[in-house]
Amino acid sequence: xxGGQYGRFGGQYVPEALMPAxxxxxxxxxxxxxxxxxxxxxxxxxxxxxxxxxxxxxxxADQLSDRYDIDVYxxxxxxLHGGAHKxxxxxxxxxxxxxxxxxxxxxxTGAGQHGTATTMACAHxxxxxxxxxxRRDVNRQRPNVFRMRLNGASVTPVDIGRGTLKEAISETMRxxxxxxxxxxxxxxxxxxxxxxxxxxxxxxxxxxxxxxxxCLEKLGELxxxxxxxxxxxxxAMGTYDAFLxxxxxxxxxxxxxxxxxxxxxxxxxxxxxxxxxTGTEGVLHGSRTKVLQDxxxxxxxxxxxxxxxDYAGVGPELAxxxxxxxxxxxxxxxxxxxxxxxxxxxxxxxxxxxETAHAFGFLEERGDDLGDTxxxxxxxxxxxxxxxxxxxxxxxxxxxxxxxxxxxxDQGGR
Amino acid sequence: MGVDAIRAAFEDGAAFIPYLAAGDPGGDLxxxxxxxxxxxxxxxxxxxxxxxxxVVELGLPFSEPIADGPTIQSATVRALQAGMTPPRYxxxxxxxxxxxxxxxxxxxxxIYRYGERDxxxxxxxxxxxxxxxxxxxxxxxVEESAPLERACREHDVAxxxxxxxxxxxxxxRAIMQRGTGYLYVQARLGTTGASRSVSDQTKHTLDRIAAxxxxxxxxxxxxxxxxxxxxxxxxATVVGAGADGVIVGSALVDIVAEGEDVVASLEELGRELKAxxxxxxxxxxx
Ligand SMILES: Cc1ncc(COP(=O)(O)O)c(C=O)c1O
Numbered sequence: 286x287x288g289g290q291y292g293r294f295g296g297q298y299v300p301e302a303l304m305p306a307x308x309x310x311x312x313x314x315x316x317x318x319x320x321x322x323x324x325x326x327x328x329x330x331x332x333x334x335x336x337x338x339x340x341x342x343x344x345x346a347d348q349l350s351d352r353y354d355i356d357v358y359x360x361x362x363x364x365l366h367g368g369a370h371k372x373x374x375x376x377x378x379x380x381x382x383x384x385x386x387x388x389x390x391x392x393x394t395g396a397g398q399h400g401t402a403t404t405m406a407c408a409h410x411x412x413x414x415x416x417x418x419x420r421r422d423v424n425r426q427r428p429n430v431f432r433m434r435l436n437g438a439s440v441t442p443v444d445i446g447r448g449t450l451k452e453a454i455s456e457t458m459r460x461x462x463x464x465x466x467x468x469x470x471x472x473x474x475x476x477x478x479x480x481x482x483x484x485x486x487x488x489x490x491x492x493x494x495x496x497x498x499x500c501l502e503k504l505g506e507l508x509x510x511x512x513x514x515x516x517x518x519x520x521a522m523g524t525y526d527a528f529l530x531x532x533x534x535x536x537x538x539x540x541x542x543x544x545x546x547x548x549x550x551x552x553x554x555x556x557x558x559x560x561x562x563t564g565t566e567g568v569l570h571g572s573r574t575k576v577l578q579d580x581x582x583x584x585x586x587x588x589x590x591x592x593x594x595d596y597a598g599v600g601p602e603l604a605x606x607x608x609x610x611x612x613x614x615x616x617x618x619x620x621x622x623x624x625x626x627x628x629x630x631x632x633x634x635x636x637x638x639x640e641t642a643h644a645f646g647f648l649e650e651r652g653d654d655l656g657d658t659x660x661x662x663x664x665x666x667x668x669x670x671x672x673x674x675x676x677x678x679x680x681x682x683x684x685x686x687x688x689x690x691x692x693x694x695d696q697g698g699r
Numbered sequence: 700m701g702v703d704a705i706r707a708a709f710e711d712g713a714a715f716i717p718y719l720a721a722g723d724p725g726g727d728l729x730x731x732x733x734x735x736x737x738x739x740x741x742x743x744x745x746x747x748x749x750x751x752x753x754v755v756e757l758g759l760p761f762s763e764p765i766a767d768g769p770t771i772q773s774a775t776v777r778a779l780q781a782g783m784t785p786p787r788y789x790x791x792x793x794x795x796x797x798x799x800x801x802x803x804x805x806x807x808x809x810i811y812r813y814g815e816r817d818x819x820x821x822x823x824x825x826x827x828x829x830x831x832x833x834x835x836x837x838x839x840x841v842e843e844s845a846p847l848e849r850a851c852r853e854h855d856v857a858x859x860x861x862x863x864x865x866x867x868x869x870x871x872r873a874i875m876q877r878g879t880g881y882l883y884v885q886a887r888l889g890t891t892g893a894s895r896s897v898s899d900q901t902k903h904t905l906d907r908i909a910a911x912x913x914x915x916x917x918x919x920x921x922x923x924x925x926x927x928x929x930x931x932x933x934x935a936t937v938v939g940a941g942a943d944g945v946i947v948g949s950a951l952v953d954i955v956a957e958g959e960d961v962v963a964s965l966e967e968l969g970r971e972l973k974a975x976x977x978x979x980x981x982x983x984x985x
Contacts, residue, residue, distance in 0.1 A: 297840060305867065
């Protein structure tokens with residue numbers, strides 16, 4: 286039995302050719318990350334501070350607190366360099382690759398935030414980088430494609446399937462199968478074979494450990510609820526990790542409900558990405574976890590208005606915590622997320638990523654039964670999403686959206 | 700049939716092992732039904748056996764073929780679109796009228812999900828009953844293989860592991876001890892797909908395995924080399940370098956994809972590959 290088990294979930298379901306590299310990574314994780322060999326973690330902390338801008342603030346949200354009649358605190362990962370929590374992991378892994386003597390970096394990306402963070406880390410550390418991105422995501426996250434190119438990375442579109450995150454991960458694994466001797470694969474969430482779910486959680490756990498300290502400092506106590514959106518689950522696991530032992534703290538994972546929770550098994554399409562809420566046990570991309578699949582074990586095409594949540598799998602540790610009842614998973618659909626995007630922009634002056642907006646859609650639905658204090662992770666900012674949001678809001682005639690007629694002259698067609 | 704039949708298939712020292720994606724209707728999807736695609740695969744298998752195939756590997760398509768290059772990815776997409784499913788796959792195997800061992804190649808999830816219960820038992824049981832003699836699961840390293848090994852032992856199905864160019868001695872030991880049937884020697888790094896030349900990595904890997912076998916007299920399996928072999932000349936080189944057989948996939952799948960004179964073309968290339976393997980064997984043993 287391999288390491289990296291979370292109850293029934295986890296494991297190492299990857300081709301033999303990759304196993305030696307995975308063993309090497311497991312060893313490097315143990316030494317550099319867990320034991321701080323060669324001062325690795327100190328080096329990383331210093332870079333996260335000076336290059337990344339850590340620590341990020343825990344902000345009291347006046348308007349939201351008024352609206353829901355609870356104290357709402359925002360953990361502002363959108364203020365991290367690159368505009369999302371993704372840099373915590375990307376910088377950690379690229380630095381680790383350098384300590385391991387690797388020469389090249391590859392990564393997949395959905396929303397382009399992980400890709401952007403990785404290319405920034407690679408430029409910062411002088412490593413060549415290639416990012417795989419589904420064709421559909423290339424089209425709906427263009428600003429991030431430009432950012433990656435500006436950082437000097439190559440971006441390779443993936444045309445297979447629906448052209449989203451699932452296909453991008455598969456294609457990056459194929460690159461790695463050929464380049465494994467010199468190349469490190471920087472996976473972007475708490476998914477994949479062991480040790481990735483552990484490694485990524487460890488790098489992201491800075492979110493929760495800061496937030497927990499900030500709570501104790503500001504409030505003198507722990508919050509009643511901690512909320513994060515979950516695609517693969519890295520900002521969620523990173524936020525929860527410090528709170529796992531605090532039994533009084535309820536943990537909420539907000540998934541993409543997409544268009545609908547109904548699944549079209551015939552067509553092999555799940556019009557959502559609510560893997561924890563509706564998925565079944567299976568093996569995808571190296572680990573045993575909850576996945577969206579049909580009765581034959583074929584992985585379904587998922588959907589979400591937000592590229593970063595549009596994935597048919599989820600981290601194995603989240604699957605385990607959900608099954609144990611330690612966290613509650615709830616879907617929020619496309620429309621509620623878009624409405625929350627506008628609400629947060631108007632009420633708090635924070636334009637969130639569409640992924641993040643799901644967490645605020647949840648707050649709108651459940652704000653009145655989360656206790657007295659809630660911490661919500663603002664996993665990223667929404668600059669990358671402006672085009673999609675304008676288009677999607679216009680299409681739906683969203684009452685929360687501002688008057689967008691200014692933009693409609695050449696809209697609707699693209 | 701079962702494990703012994705697979706071992707027996709290597710007796711002439713130069714086994715030819717073709718791979719096809721089951722239920723791949725080839726280029727033109729428009730008129731294909733699940734039944735016609737299955738019948739086509741059965742014809743192709745017969746053609747390859749007529750050409751001298753000693754074992755046939757049949758791919759059960761999975762939606763995320765992470766170990767496969769573009770050729771087999773496309774075949775997978777075509778087969779799934781044409782309606783291939785695990786139950787139909789087993790029907791197809793059952794319908795085959797050939798007397799060589801059949802090895803199913805697929806990924807872990809479809810076999811894990813097969814049947815009413817989770818776990819690999821139901822698939823292995825049904826596969827054995829349908830006439831599957833061995834399994835190759837490219838995303839299943841020895842770390843995770845214990846449940847499948849148990850089921851395979853119970854139903855006399857060989858579990859064939861892959862040894863890669865990156866596999867060093869400690870892992871090779873586990874693979875040789877736990878694998879049955881034959882050892883799938885991955886000719887080069889990367890994904891499946893035809894390549895122009897045989898990589899130096901192939902020879903190095905074969906030498907490493909031979910050195911290991913010389914030191915551990917108990918662990919001995921026939922070695923079949925796959926990934927990138929597409930011509931008789933390459934087959935000869937690989938067998939000449941010490942392999943007991945060659946596995947050829949993408950070059951044959953390409954013929955199916957093109958869809959012209961498929962049966963005749965498969966037979967022709969099949970004969971060339973089998974002859975190449977024999978020539979390599981003669982070269983080595985002279
Ligand atoms: C801002 C933001 N939040 C959340 C996610 C989802 O990833 P995870 O669930 O790993 O945090 C993404 C992914 O791209 C993202 O860009």
